[in-house]
Amino acid sequence: MSRIIYNAEGLFVGPSGSNFLDYVGGEPHDSYANPLTTHNLIKQIDRVQALSYDISVPHTQVTQFNTRSVVSRPIINAPEVSFSFSYLVSDVSNEAKMGLYVNYAQFEEPYSGSPFFSNNTGQSLISGFAAEDETNKQHYQEGTSDPYFPNQSFRDKKNYYLAVRSDKEDLYTGTNLEDLTKRDNQDFVDTDAPNHNLISFGRCYMNSYSTEASVGDFPLANVSFVAENVMFETSGSGFLSPMIEPKSGNQFNNLNSVLPKRQSRNPISVVRPGDINFTTDSFSGLGVDFANLHLESYVISFDIPRGAEANLGHKFPISRKVNFPVPVQLSINGIVENMSSGSLIDLVNLNQDYDFSITLSMPRNCDTPSTGEPIQAGSTTFENRDDPLIKYSFNKAKLDAFNYDTAIGDNKNFSASFSTELDPDDLTRGFFISGLLGDRKLEDFHLLETTDAMDGGTGDFERFHLELEESNGLLVDNYIPLY
Structure with missing residues (x-):
């Protein structure tokens, strides 16, 4: 019996509009006729662990006097597609691609590690979802001025693509050699894409996000969306975007798309529980001393309430704007070592704000990049291993609930929730996220020498070329556009 398993599938995300951008800038467009001078704005989502989707088609029953039968069951409300997935946390690139505003160190030319935002709390995580003007082309007030990044401050309403390799083999086929005298279009287009099956989700709005970690497991993120269209294709090349026009419900016939080739870009495979550090300012009282609390797990989560802007004459909502406020919760659980003094009255009178910081550090067993041969294509940025891969900042939180639990044969546990x-x-x-944007070119090169004839002549000449070595050693720079 033939079947489809996880190795043959891969998840991608792209804009809801045009999917291509010229190197020289300008507006995104719909032609990929010249891959040597064009960026593909569809990007891969890494470390996906699970994915699900379901389709709801609401029918409305029409009844009338003089008969018990249903006259008709028309569709008068727009169908909805619920779409969710989870992935292992190793950097902030997935969050950036999904439209969340994250801070990160810049390594694209001409930067060499300066942060995008001068302050990790300089932008709200959902600023890109709250932007009212979807066509605003202005860049952030600070950060890079590169015209490729980002195309606009509105970062909501994206398309997602689930590729399924038809022969059931691995969708990722490994690193290939490159001819560096020419534009490398391997990240632009997957030459095997015509043989892939494809499921496209159009006009996706994020409605929940969570990140969690616990002893004995890897840090994990979960995200869910509501989409307004789903399409099933038998080719991952030359297909139309699942974007629809909300008034007519028709698909745009000029938004061409092609899947990029999946590549191994992130040198960090996963973060271990032992590389996580949890700190707070001065939380104590009610019998617990945070300095002596052995944390076993945490969960940070938020839902994004949205209102579907329906309109007479439209088959689908015009938009799904964010309805504020957007609460975010932090739940923690740990083993109590020592007790402390305090009372509920003191807690009520103080009604204190708490700041929490969670840092996910680089695994200590990562190979240290080489600084010798082979010839380097760029400088190494992983030398400072004290810089966190990810930092979660949870600021001005209020204590909502706490709990103690004791049982025979078990430790005394403490759990609390903040918001x-x-x-x-x-x-x-x-809630703010910063860290490493690991979606980068990681390349080591060997300088090779060959002898060949000069343009068909009889004389020989020495020719040098660079050959990519399969390695996770040297960092060249960020991919452009970043996301």
Whole structure:
């Protein structure tokens, strides 16, 4: 019996509009006739662990006097597609591609590690979803001025693509040699894409996000969306975008798409529980001393409430704007070592704000990049191993609930939940993400020498070329566009 398993599948994300951008800038367009001068704005989502989707088609029963039978069951409300997936956390590139505002170190030319935002709390995580003007082309007030990044400040309403390799082999086929005298279009187009099956989700709005970690397991993120269209294709090349026009419900017939080749870009495979550090300012009282609490797990989560903007004469909602406030919760669980003093009355009177910081560090057993031969294509940025891969900042949180639990044969456990809110207009509070944008070119090269005839002549000449070595050693720069 033939079957489809995880190795043959891969997830991608792209804009809801045009999918291609010229190197020289300008507006995104719909032609990929010249891959040597064109960026593909469809990007891969890494470390996916599970994915699910379901389709709801609401029918409305029409009844009338004089008969018990249903006259008809028309569709008067737009169908909805629920789409969710989970992935292992190893950097902030997936969050950036999905449209969340994250801070990261810049390594694209001419930067050499300076942060995109001068402050990790300089933008709300959902600022790109709260932007009212979807066509605003202005860049951030700070950060890179590169015209490729980002095309616009509105970062909601994306398309997602699930590719399924038809022969059931691995979708990722490994690193290939490159001729560096020419534009490498391997990241632009997958030459095997015509043989892939494809499921496309159009006009996807994020409605929940969570990240969690626990002893004995890897850090994991879960995200869910509501989509307004789903398409099933038998080719991953030359297909039309699943984007639809909300008034007519028709698909745009000029938004061409092609899948890029999946590549191994992130040198960090996963973060281990032992590389996670949890700190807070001065939480104590009610019998617990945080300095002596052995944390076993945490969960940070938020839902994004949205209102579907329906309109007479439209088959689908015009948009799904964010309805504020957007609360975000932090739940922790740990083993109590020592008790402390305090009372509920003190807690009520103080009604204190708490700041929490969770850092996910680089695994200590990562191979240290070589600084000798082979010839380097760029400088190494992983030398400072104290820089966190990811930092979660949970600021001005209020304590919502706490619990103690004791049983025979088990440790005394403490659990608590805190909450704050995501507010683009108040950056003193909220949940912020910063860290390494690991979606980069990682290349080592050998300098090879060959002898050949000169343009068909009889004389020989020495010719040098660079050959890519399969390695996770040297960092060249960020891919452009970043996401």
